[in-house]
Amino acid sequence: MSDLQVFISYSSVDKEWARSFAEALKQRGVSIWLDQFEIGVGESLPNALEVGLRESDVLVAVIDPGASLRPASLFELGAAIGMGKRVVPIVPRELDPSKLPFELRTRRYLVRDSPEETAGELADSLEAA
Amino acid sequence: MAQPDAHLTGRLVFISHSGQDTWIAKQIAKEIETCGAQPFLDEAEIDAGADFEEDIRKFLERADELIVLLTPWALERPYVWIEMGAAWGRRIPIIALLLGITPAELQSRVGVPVLLKKRDLLELNDIDTYLEQLRKRVEVHGTGEQHE
Numbered sequence: 001m002s003d004l005q006v007f008i009s010y011s012s013v014d015k016e017w018a019r020s021f022a023e024a025l026k027q028r029g030v031s032i033w034l035d036q037f038e039i040g041v042g043e044s045l046p047n048a049l050e051v052g053l054r055e056s057d058v059l060v061a062v063i064d065p066g067a068s069l070r071p072a073s074l075f076e077l078g079a080a081i082g083m084g085k086r087v088v089p090i091v092p093r094e095l096d097p098s099k100l101p102f103e104l105r106t107r108r109y110l111v112r113d114s115p116e117e118t119a120g121e122l123a124d125s126l127e128a129a
Numbered sequence: 130m131a132q133p134d135a136h137l138t139g140r141l142v143f144i145s146h147s148g149q150d151t152w153i154a155k156q157i158a159k160e161i162e163t164c165g166a167q168p169f170l171d172e173a174e175i176d177a178g179a180d181f182e183e184d185i186r187k188f189l190e191r192a193d194e195l196i197v198l199l200t201p202w203a204l205e206r207p208y209v210w211i212e213m214g215a216a217w218g219r220r221i222p223i224i225a226l227l228l229g230i231t232p233a234e235l236q237s238r239v240g241v242p243v244l245l246k247k248r249d250l251l252e253l254n255d256i257d258t259y260l261e262q263l264r265k266r267v268e269v270h271g272t273g274e275q276h277e
Binding site for chain 2: 011012045046049050053069070071072073074075076077078079080081082083101102103
C-alpha cells in the first residue's frame with residue numbers, strides 16, 4: 001500500500017473512464033484525488049483543486065483516444081511539472097506519440113487499457129517505486 | 130545567442146507567445162528591458178532543434194515572472210497552458226496579456242483552467258499597469274542578481 005497521493009487529470013470526454021479508474025485504484029488502497037469525488041456541496045472548485053494539486057505526489061495524465069488535451073489538463077500537467085512532481089501519462093495504444101507535447105512524450109507511460117487493468121498497473125508501479 | 134545562460138541576470142521575465150505574434154512579443158521584451166528586467170522570449174532565444182523544448186523548460190524553471198501573450202491563435206498552443214500551469218505551481222506571477230479576446234470571452238470558453246484568475250488577465254492595451262508593477266518589483270529585488 002502506497003503513501004503517495006495520486007491526482008487524476010483527465011479531459012471531460014473521459015469522465016466515466018476516469019471515475020472507474022479512480023475507484024479501481026481506491027480498491028487497491030491507493031490514495032487518489034478526483035474532482036468528481038472531492039467537490040462537495042458548498043465547496044469551491046478552485047480551492048479544492050488547488051489543494052488537490054499541491055498536496056498530491058503524483059499526477060496521472062489520462063489521455064483520451066482523440067488526445068483532446070484540454071487547456072485545463074495541460075495546465076494541471078504544467079503545475080505538476082512546475083512543482084517537481086512525478087507525472088505518469090496514460091496513453092492509448094494506437095496514439096502516435098508525436099501528437100503529445102514534449103512533457104508527456106518524453107516520460108515513461110502506461111498503455112491505456114480498461115480502467116481496472118490500467119489501475120492495477122499503476123498501483124503495481126507505485127508499490128515498486 | 131551561443132550561451133543561453135550567460136546573459137541572464139536580474140529579474141527574469143519569460144514571455145510565452147505564438148510564432149505569429151513574434152513582433153509584438155519583441156516589443157513587449159523591449160518594454161521589459163526599459164523597466165530594468167530581463168526578458169526571455171521562448172521563440173526568439175532558443176535555437177530550433179532537438180533541445181528546443183528542453184531549453185524552454187530550463188528557462189521556465191528560472192523565470193521570476195511569466196507573461197503569456199494570448200491571442201485567439203495562441204490559445205491553441207498546448208505549451209501556453211503547460212507554461213501557465215508551471216508558473217502557477219512555482220507561485221510566480223502570471224500575466225496573461227489578451228489581444229483579440231476579452232477576459233470574459235476567455236473565461237467562458239470550455240476547458241479553460243479555473244485556476245487562472247481574473248486578476249491574472251490584462252488586456253494588452255493596459256500593459257502600462259503591468260510595467261509599473263514590474264518596475265517596482267525590480268526595485269525591490271534588484272537588477273543585478275545572478276541566477277545560479
